[in-house]
Amino acid sequence: MIKAENIKKSFGPLQVLKGINLDVPAGKVYSIVGASGAGKTTLLQILGTLSNPDEGKVFIDGKDVSAMNEKDLSRFRNQKLGFVFQFHHLLPEFSSLENVCIPAYIGGVSRLKAEARAKELLHYLGLSERLNHKPSQLSGGEKQRVAVARALVNRPAVVLADEPSGNLDSQNRDDLHELLFTLRDEMGQTFVIVTHDDSFAQRSDQIIHIRDGIIQL
Numbered sequence: 001m002i003k004a005e006n007i008k009k010s011f012g013p014l015q016v017l018k019g020i021n022l023d024v025p026a027g028k029v030y031s032i033v034g035a036s037g038a039g040k041t042t043l044l045q046i047l048g049t050l051s052n053p054d055e056g057k058v059f060i061d062g063k064d065v066s067a068m069n070e071k072d073l074s075r076f077r078n079q080k081l082g083f084v085f086q087f088h089h090l091l092p093e094f095s096s097l098e099n100v101c102i103p104a105y106i107g108g109v110s111r112l113k114a115e116a117r118a119k120e121l122l123h124y125l126g127l128s129e130r131l132n133h134k135p136s137q138l139s140g141g142e143k144q145r146v147a148v149a150r151a152l153v154n155r156p157a158v159v160l161a162d163e164p165s166g167n168l169d170s171q172n173r174d175d176l177h178e179l180l181f182t183l184r185d186e187m188g189q190t191f192v193i194v195t196h197d198d199s200f201a202q203r204s205d206q207i208i209h210i211r212d213g214i215i216q217l
Contacts, residue, residue, distance in 0.1 A: 001026040001158055001190045002047055007056035009042055016042045017053070018213035024158075024206075027188040029180060031201040034210035040194045041162055043210065047192060048160045049077050061157040078107045082151030086163040088143040090135040090150075096122060096142075097131045100149045107154055114153070121149040125179070141172030148179065152189070161193040165200070173197070 007020040016039045024030050032040045045051040047058060049065050057066040061080055065073060082103075090099045097118050104114035122131060125145045135143055144164065151159050164180075165173040177200045183189040193204070201207050209216040 001028075001061060002192065003059040004043075004047060005057045005059075007043065007046055007053045007058070009039075009046065009051070009053050016213055017046075020056070020210075020213075020215060022047075022208065022215070024190065024192055026157075026190050027184060028205040029184050029191045029193065029203075030206045030208060031204040032192065032194045032208045032210060033196070033198075033201050038210045039213045040210055044160055044162055044192065044194050048081055048083060049073055075107075078103060079154055080157045082154070082156035082159040084144070084147050084151050084159060084161040084164045086166040088135070088147040090143055090146060092135050095132045095134055096127060096138070096146045096149075099135070099146055100153050103150060104153050109154075117153055118149065121152055122146070125149055139172070140168050141175055144168060144172070144176055145179070148176075148183075152183070152187075158190045158192060161191065163194055163196065165195070165197060177203070 002022070002024040004020055004022040007017050008015070009017040020043060032043065034040050042051065046053050049058070057064060059065070063076065065076060068076060091102070097115065100118035100121060101114040104117060119131065122128060125148065127142060127145055127149070130138060130142060138146065165176045168176060180191055181203065184191065195201055
């Protein structure tokens with residue numbers, strides 16, 4: 001589903017990634033772990049097409065995203081990738097339903113179809129009673145579940161997440177982790193997740209250890 005070949009990335013004189021090779025199959029949860037500054041988030045941004053490598057190639061769902069122009073890449077990102085961040089990044093002026101619909105609208109999906117898909121996901125995630133609530137009216141765990149629904153609305157090939165439970169209390173953290181594995185099992189969803197949570201990493205299908213810009217085998 002995702003294949004990275006010899007990914008290198010520097011910021012000025014600092015080489016952050018020093019030749020990363022990675023192959024993530026469909027329907028699996030892969031955790032990326034490592035100390036702060038090891039290059040985890042930089043790698044996730046490159047895998048998510050949010051940043052370009054200095055060297056190397058990234059293939060997602062069989063497509064060489066490294067060869068795409070910005071217009072095609074934006075369309076591909078909208079259709080094939082979902083994102084969940086530590087801070088949910090929901091738009092405060094919009095309801096849960098509206099927030100989830102936004103990527104679908106950007107992708108040209110009709111309002112009727114976008115809302116039907118969003119309601120289906122919010123119901124699945126236990127948020128049927130929160131459709132019209134704005135983020136300020138939701139708990140931390142509810143906000144993150146809305147963010148997960150938003151990531152899934154376009155049926156992406158891959159969901160990439162950067163510390164998705166890092167801002168949650170222990171109960172909501174455990175609930176979110178359980179949800180991600182349920183989505184893998186019931187929907188066949190592929191996840192690549194940067195995490196500092198060892199218990200979550202140990203449950204994932206594969207742990208990718210990054211140290212000093214390389215994968216430790």
